[in-house]
Amino acid sequence: xxxxxxxxxxxxxxxxxxxxxxxxxxxxxxxxxxxxxxxxxxxxxxxxxxxxxxxxxxxxxxxxxxxxxxxxxxxxxxxxxxxxxxxxxxxxxxxxxxxxxxxxxxxxxxxxxxxxxxxxxxxxxxxxxxxxxxxxxxxxxxxxxxxxxxxxxxxxxxxxxxxxxxxxxxxxxxxxxxxxxxxxxxxxxxx
Numbered sequence: 001x002x003x004x005x006x007x008x009x010x011x012x013x014x015x016x017x018x019x020x021x022x023x024x025x026x027x028x029x030x031x032x033x034x035x036x037x038x039x040x041x042x043x044x045x046x047x048x049x050x051x052x053x054x055x056x057x058x059x060x061x062x063x064x065x066x067x068x069x070x071x072x073x074x075x076x077x078x079x080x081x082x083x084x085x086x087x088x089x090x091x092x093x094x095x096x097x098x099x100x101x102x103x104x105x106x107x108x109x110x111x112x113x114x115x116x117x118x119x120x121x122x123x124x125x126x127x128x129x130x131x132x133x134x135x136x137x138x139x140x141x142x143x144x145x146x147x148x149x150x151x152x153x154x155x156x157x158x159x160x161x162x163x164x165x166x167x168x169x170x171x172x173x174x175x176x177x178x179x180x181x182x183x184x185x186x187x188x189x190x191x
Contacts, residue, residue: 016082016097018075022149022160027070027087040064066090074148078167083137083146103146105138106170108161110154133157137170142177 026033043060046053070089077083077097086095112129135149135157149160165172 016077016080016084018084019078020076021073022076023071023073024147024150025072027072027089028067033067036064036067074146076148076164076168081168083148085146098146100137100146100168100170103137103139103144104171105140105142105173106148106161106165106168107136107138107142107173107175108154108157109134109136109175135161135164136175137168138173138175142175 028036040061040063043057043064045057046060047057066089069091070087072085072087075084075086075093075095075097081100082097083100084095084097086093088094111132111134131152133151133154133156134147136145136147138145148164149157151157151160161172164170
């Protein structure tokens, strides 16, 4: 009964110890972090110049540090099968622990992430797509999912999925969400 209560009321889970942490990336893209670095240098020069720089510089430097320390990822606790999607800034993690009692499956998904780049002299946007492989924990009908790990290597992603399925007692399956009757009816109407 305790497992069911935890599954229904995740607010009762206050804390857990992370056995493994997966860092999935930065909140700000690489290009934006480079631009913010130049802004941070401007803030430092403002502080060093004195006068109004003492007022303008510190918030700019503060924002630069925030941008470079903002990351996201997932913590996994094997002892009680909890997971936590976290965001981290200024070296402090924020996120709620969730039980995986109602998430019996684990899968690998291949996705294309688009990065848009605007041209200065054109209205068009250049789209660069990179392939990303990710490990997800899924509900029984595959309609609810929680990201565990994201990487550009298919082999590394497969290793993580196999390892986690063994350690957490999850089924390694193909992604196959259950389609509801309402969705089927809509698809039928379109054809």
